[in-house]
Amino acid sequence: MSAPDVAASLRALEQLPGVADAVIAARDACTELRWHNALRRRIPEAAAESRVRGARASAALEGAEVDVYTVRDLMRGAVAWPTDDDPVMHTVRAAVQCTAETEHVRALVGTSPAQALARLHVGAGAPLLPADQVGRPRVGDEDSRELVEVGSAPSAEEAAERLRGLADVVAARTQAPALVVAAIAHAEVATVRPFVRGNAVVARGFERALLQETGLDPTGVVVPEIGHGHEGVAGYAGALAAYAGGTREGVALWLKHCAEAVQRGAVEGLRIADAVLAGRLT
Template identity: 45%
Template sequence: MAANPRGTTPEPPTASDDPLATLVSLPGVADAVDSVRKGVDRVYGHRIMRRRSTEVTSEAALRGARASAALSGADWELEEVRRRTDFGVDGEPRTVGAALRLTAEAGQLLSVWRQSPLRVLARLHLVAAGGGAADDAVGRPRLAGEPVVEEQLVELTLPGADEVAGRLDGLARLLLAGSEAPALVTAAVVHGELLALRPFGSHNGLVARAAERIVLVGSGLDPKSICPAEVGHAEQGRAAYAAALEGYASGTPEGVAAWIAHCGRAVELGSRESTAVCEALQRGAA
């Protein structure tokens, strides 16, 4: 996918040429893109990144997974995530384990994403579900009449299976066609579509946030995966997350713009979190 990861906002082409790029003209989106670029540049420019970037990446992955699990109802303290090993137990431990697995897997799927986003989404669901779902329901979009077992965070009307299939295909075509849209815009649309559609029978929130991470990393905005947007989404709170998603699902220009800005703020907060990690490493405190 062509991308404009951190640079200046492109001139939006016509909607038929590049629908994602036209979203940059929505109120506040260009400002959000600029703020994200500055926040990401700030952490990448930290002196600790020159020699200890691997440690920052590892810590960002852990904190991102913890935050994503929290948004899915398993709000554990970071130190509890570090020490626990019983992630196969039903309930919250399984949710945290799924988040950890997805974060680890996301970095391995960048090249596949560029060729087949739908294959990656299937793989992400397979990884998230582990042994927790019936085999014939794992790794494929839900069929007509199949229920969705999901956290209460998303309370939008559930689209039917035919709509899900059509919109997933449209999203994949859009991504494969390439776009000059900034990475934030593409990531926000991928995240929002997956949350609104809930294409799988379970773990849709975790999968959507993992897909957002893949776009941010693969676009070149955050190549070392040190700016965990999941942390920012959790920090802004579940209510704000749900409200912003409702705006996206409404399809109005204002709602879509607000969702993109919300995702931008999440990346900024994730960048700030990793800046704090860099400071702690520099002091020898982490």
């Protein structure tokens, strides 16, 4: 499909029932956040805290609940990672490293999405997989057993083909609504499951970076992961399963879920900005 055709298809998705209004609400929330007084001079501080809260929420969606103080200390190096073989902390580390890497792949995600995905997976996959499976898509008969609620993962060959299609979606980001592009990119990575493990964590990181690169969240203070977790793991997986079903209604449900996630993430960003302004961020 040509780039204009992909862009036209993405614009058409915005016209699905309820999607346009949800996209507008998310965009307005991001605009309100952008003009917060704290973000005139203290964007790095607020963006760093957004990554802390995003990593914690992303880990929680993987079933690993840790308090925000612990995540903050781990991300800034105030405490060392535990050395024991704790699966919960391995999952937290995957989310922390992947979310931290979004700061560095922001410039790559639009021009080289495959490279951005690989770098995000180095962060997410290193605590979970053997070294030879980190930072690369599945090959041969390698499978992914993640997100079973969505259905069986496609073969490695089909996953590679879908990733090539993802590059076309990302390339259309200047001609289609940024939120729709980011939502479809997120869903494709999460449902195609190109990696053996760490797919949903990478998908959320990729969406975060893409929201920033497209200009919808230029300060990087929105916390979309909190919005994705608003209805818990079941709500998030259910929305992805609806998308994977391929119906108009299912795709619309996912797009509205993502728009609401960004809107809630922008509200969380306002809380962060308020705390920064008041000097209450610890």
